Amino acid sequence: MQRYDYLIVGAGLFGCVFAHEATKAGKTCLVIDKRPHVGGNVYCENVGGVNVHKYGAHIFHTNDKQIWDYVNQFAEFNNYVNSPVSISKGKLYNLPFNMNTFYQLWGTKTPEEAKAIIEKQILENGVKNPKNLEEQALSLIGKDVYKTLIKEYTEKQWGMKATELPAFIIKRLPVRYTFDNNYFNDKYQGIPIGGYNKIIDGLLEGIETKTNVDFFKNKEELSKLASKVVYTGKIDEFYNYKFGNLEYRSLRFENTRLEKENHQGNAVVNYNDGNIPYTRIIEHKHFEFGKQKHTVITKEFPEQWTKEKEAYYPINNEDNQNKYQQYKVLSLGEDNIIFGGRLAEYKYYDMHQIIASALQKAKKELNQ
Ligand code: UDP
Structure with missing residues (x-):
């Protein structure tokens, strides 16, 4: 018995945009996610009014007006411009x-x-x-x-x-011969006012969503719920690692609430030195020009990935790309499964690129 047109596995940006477009086209969708919340890695947790980017800092930027207009349907964006500084051997650099x-x-x-x-x-x-x-x-x-x-x-x-x-x-990373500390070259940039959850909630409005559901614990049964599956998880896991596992880089985040207004004066401070185990400290309130009396900082520690850990970055070297091609060939032969997003396409995508890819795939799928 099929109840939905699409079962969407993973409530990150790809899955949410696809679900939104499919629903707009009159299709029925069920979105599932193994985490206790929707939003994938753009999910924010509110700590006393500060939106904490739980899975790493996300700064929206794009050159594509269509993508910019698309996200602006769901939230207004502030005029935050990312200008990180980096500390190397005790000295600070822009x-x-x-x-x-x-x-x-x-x-x-x-x-x-x-x-x-x-x-x-x-x-x-x-x-x-x-x-x-x-x-x-x-x-x-x-x-x-x-x-x-x-x-x-x-x-x-x-x-x-x-x-x-x-x-x-x-x-x-841009190289510029001007005094311009903007990390991105794109025409449009900002942080959604009210946080990324607002965009996710807007995309998923009116769509059935179930969290704490692990697709792989019940793959057969869940797949039967819909005519097609939109899969946004790791492609090697989908095929039970039959060609061996692809490599990823993981991260560990250490969040600290500090009872002071301003810890480092900038949202992003990178730490270049190899003997410091974290790569950067994020002070979240600065993304939204926060005026709270407290602040929340996150140290970001890169970690070796294992199957129990979150896969944040694909390691797109030659060996992994060759392995990925084998999985891709299998995926192209599937009639009822659509693969998309950073993990299913094994690609170091930014948010705007994921949205563009989801819109494109949805358009093709929905014959629009
Ligand atoms: N990078 C670097 N020094 C820095 C920041 C970045 O060498 O201070 C390099 C590093 O190899 C990193 C890449 O640039 O993996 C991309 O950095 P970006 O900040 O764009 O990555 P993300 O925010 O996705 O982690």
Whole structure:
């Protein structure tokens, strides 16, 4: 007996956007999630008025007006601009790599002075076709920035040598010859006023949702509830790891409430040094310009992933990509299962990209 058109496994952004679009098109959906709440990794917990990003900081940014308008249907966004700072060997630097950073490193005051140093360092290391993250960083920004702000952070974040990591990861960070500390190049950026839960609640309005439901504990029965399954979990787990498990990077968060107004003066402070076990401290109230008398900070500790832990980042190196391709071939042969999101597509997606992908897949599926 089929009761729903779609069973959506995972109430993260992909699942919620798909469910919303399908419902709008007149289909019936049941959304399940193994966690006790919906929202996946964008879920926020309210601690005395401070929205705490429980699964890591999420800053919305996009260049696509359609995606921006889409999320703005559910919540108004504030004008937060992400401008993290990084501490390396006791000194503070602005990110992303820009004229402020170069001044802090070398005392250079003009773009010409900074460019001359960077271009000299790029020439000196002689990398032509960067094959890994280290080579990519050296050929993009030179050895000083690499050593001060990239190498140790990256190696503790990923638990691997920078020479073993794919080059694309570092291309996420802009390099600028202006005094502009905005971490993103995108036209639209902000934090939803009232938190991400507001967007999730808006997407799921009127849709049946069940939390604390583990799909794998009851896969057969649950799948029978609907004509099709939209699966947003780990693709290797879906196929019972038959080609071996894909690798992920996990995180551990240590949250502390402090009875003071302002702990670090910024939402994001990165810690580059390898001997400090966390990569960054997030002070959540600054995402929303909070005026509370208390504050909440989160230390983010990268961890090796095991099957019991949350998989936060796919490790998209060659071995894992080859393995993923085998799973992907299987998934493409499925008639009644749609795979989507960071874990099912084994892709280092940002929020705006997940929404775009869910809208695209929903459109195709719903013949719109
Ligand atoms: N990164 C770095 N130094 C920093 C911040 C980032 O070397 O201070 C590198 C690191 O390899 C990291 C990548 O840039 O994995 C992407 O960082 P981003 O902050 O975009 O990642 P996310 O917020 O998704 O963890």
